[in-house]
Amino acid sequence: MHKGSCLCGAVNFTVAGDLAPPDACHCSQCRKQSGHVWASTDVPEERISISGQEHISWYASSEKVRRGFCKNCGSVLFWDPIHHPRIAVAMGAFDPPTGTKLHVHIFTADKGDYYDIADNVPQE
Known part of the structure; x- marks a missing residue:
């Protein structure tokens, strides 16, 4: 079981089972939303429980x-592909330990010009 929340604690969630290895998205939308890079793990909808949903704005x-x-x-928490049975959850919102490591950088051709990716994690 993994737990997490937003900064103020109004939104809390639990994820049953192990977390999938996270990715770091460098696309312009994710960078603009998160302020840098969006690191998340995909969770099947049936494995996540969210409380405080009235405090979530979509x-x-x-x-x-x-x-x-x-x-x-204002905590950025979820990336939800409509009509798919999964939701991406922000890695930074989880309480440690997560028991996982970043496994890939995605949309690196769209990354910001102000940083380099130098962690030896595969890039797409």
Whole structure:
């Protein structure tokens, strides 16, 4: 069982079972939303329980995806592909230990020009 929350604690979640290895997304949408890089793990919807859903605001960033954040403190928490049985959860929102390591950087061709990726993790 893994637990996490937003900064103010209004939104809490638990994930049953092990976490999938996370990825770090460098696309412009994820960078603009998160302020840098979006690191997340994909969780099957049936394995996550969210309390405080009334404090989540959802932004439709495309016809296929909505992004969830706490409307109280602004914590970026979820990336939800509409009509898919999974949700991506922000790694930074989990209470440690997560028991996982970053396994890939994605959309690296779109990364910001102000940083380098130098951690020897595969890049796509």
